[in-house]
Amino acid sequence: MIKKFFMPIATLMLLLTVSCKVQHPDLEDGLYAEIITSKGTMIAKLHYDKVPVTVANFVALAEGSHPLAEEKYQGKPFYDSVTFHRVMDKFMIQGGDPTGTGRGTPGYRFAADFDASLKHDKGGILSMANSGGINTNGSQFFITEVPYPSLDAFDSEGNMKPCDQPRVSCHSVFGELVQGIEVQDSISNVEVIDPRSRNHKPVEDVFITKVNIIRKGREAKKFDAPKIFEEQMPEVEENIKEQMAETRRKAEEKKLAAEEKKAEVAAEFKPTLDEYTAKAKTLASGLKVHYITKGNGVKPKTGQTAMINYQGYFTDGKLLDSNLKDVEEKFGMLNPMKVQRNMYAPSPMKVSPDAPLFAGFKEAIASMRVGDKAFFYFPSHLAYGESGRPPVVQPNTDLAFIIEMVDIQK
Structure with missing residues (x-):
């Protein structure tokens, strides 16, 4: 009888030990994206406290819970098996397009939120790719290899640029690599089809095998991506317009x-x-x-x-x-x-x-x-x-x- 009772308890204790094992114990509290690729694994810390809508968009897509995603993407991780379709050495690597052409979307567009303290000031910066304007963001993102301040939405004085104007680059930084910067470098160095004709697609596909979202600490675990996106997204575009209006007002005052x-x-x-x-x-x-x-x-x-x-x-x-x-x-x-x-x-x-x-x-x-x-x-x-x-x-x-x-x- 003792032997029969002891075995289930031991098994239970083993299961509890395994289930309580801390994931990535080297990471401090925060929200992270583990980006597993065919070239290795990168881990990015996500700035959910500064740009909650942009982070919520990425997290909800990664976890298959985005409220605006097309029906075919619902209920399954969006980024799994997607490629890095645009790779430019000494610049960045871009992925997140399910078609691999640079023209694909998850079925919607949105205005990403910005924070003036987040800049493209080093390699490993995770940022949103868009086609210009303030509401053309979707699922595509890029990771910088070098500083690229011209992509910032704010000027050197902290004023928002006229992001609604043609040929003005405004990209929302929403994370940065804390592990795997060498993986970014290895991807940026792959051979591409024809850079002279601006075809920067890798000759051999570089895949995102899987994106895992890691929540460490109470605040990160409370981050409800679908809810935050739905509740806060409608306010973002209006906030951006107000910031641009303030920039114009300051510029006029400066001019006078x-x-x-x-x-x-x-x-x-x-x-x-x-x-x-x-x-x-x-x-x-x-x-x-x-x-x-x-x-x-x-x-x-x-x-x-x-x-x-x-x-x-x-x-x-x-x-x-x-x-x-x-x-x-x-x-x-x-x-x-x-x-x-x-x-x-x-x-x-x-x-x-x-x-x-x-x-x-x-x-x-x-x-x-x-x-x-x-x-x-x-x-x-x-x-x-x-x-x-x-x-x-x-x-x-x-x-x-x-x-x-x-x-x-x-």
């Missing part, structure tokens, strides 16, 4: 402030322009010139290239353009693109009647020597003339420039 600063600085600088104009000598062509500093360098020959610093102004003192950083900063016109391209430096300009410069500018630099810094007043017929250069320079506009010749290119 910049215009006020330009006008203020221009008013301060106009007396200097007026003084130089009054002192200027009028040449036969109508060009007016006043030397601020006379140099003793050589005069460039026709066909040579001079290195020029310039400041271009409208006659009311407002700045048109300059390659001097401090001048553009003073007028609130510092251009980040010019900083990035090292354009705040002497500009090479060919001294020639055929140079791509307006007539007065060609005459001005042809008259200068290295070391000269001079003020030139260009009547409109020596500047952009009757056509102008809209929208910046209107037709029949006089311009004033301060030009310095710093060297002749060897």
Whole structure:
């Protein structure tokens, strides 16, 4: 009798021990996606606390419980046996399309939610793929191999980009790899059909064998993906539109402030322009010139290239353009693109009647020597003339420039 009673208890204890075994004991509390592929296994931590709708979409699809999925996908794991259909080395791997073409959907589209703290700032970032706009997300996702900040929905100041506009990339980061980054790398390195024709489909299919959702801790276990998606998804698009409207409002305020600063600085600088104009000598062509500093360098020959610093102004003192950083900063016109391209430096300009410069500018630099810094007043017929250069320079506009010749290119 004792032997008969002992065996069932021992079996029960063994079953309890097995059932209580902790899954992935190395993972801290949180919600995870275990992505098992034909190249190995990756584990991504999902940011369900920051982008609940996007995470709920992914989790519900993975577990076969998505309320909007087509009937043929209901009740079964969506991602099992799906391929990575688009693979780009030093960029990302993309999967989640049941057709493997890049055009497939789970039967619906939705607006993904965003969080400004989640960025495409390193390899292993899990993010939603879409076809542009704010409500074209479905089942497709990608995992980055390198940082790719242009995919962020927010700019460097934390303002939402105009995600509803064409050619504006806004992708929702909803997780990041905590294990298996080397698997991502191995997939991104596979041979693809023809990258030159933008066909980045692997020559040999790379499969997602299975996606398992791992819940660790009380909060993660309470995450009800279908319910969260249905209840919170309708609010997302409206929230995005409100954030974009706020960005536009800030941009308009910034623009108005910049215009006020330009006008203020221009008013301060106009007396200097007026003084130089009054002192200027009028040449036969109508060009007016006043030397601020006379140099003793050589005069460039026709066909040579001079290195020029310039400041271009409208006659009311407002700045048109300059390659001097401090001048553009003073007028609130510092251009980040010019900083990035090292354009705040002497500009090479060919001294020639055929140079791509307006007539007065060609005459001005042809008259200068290295070391000269001079003020030139260009009547409109020596500047952009009757056509102008809209929208910046209107037709029949006089311009004033301060030009310095710093060297002749060897």
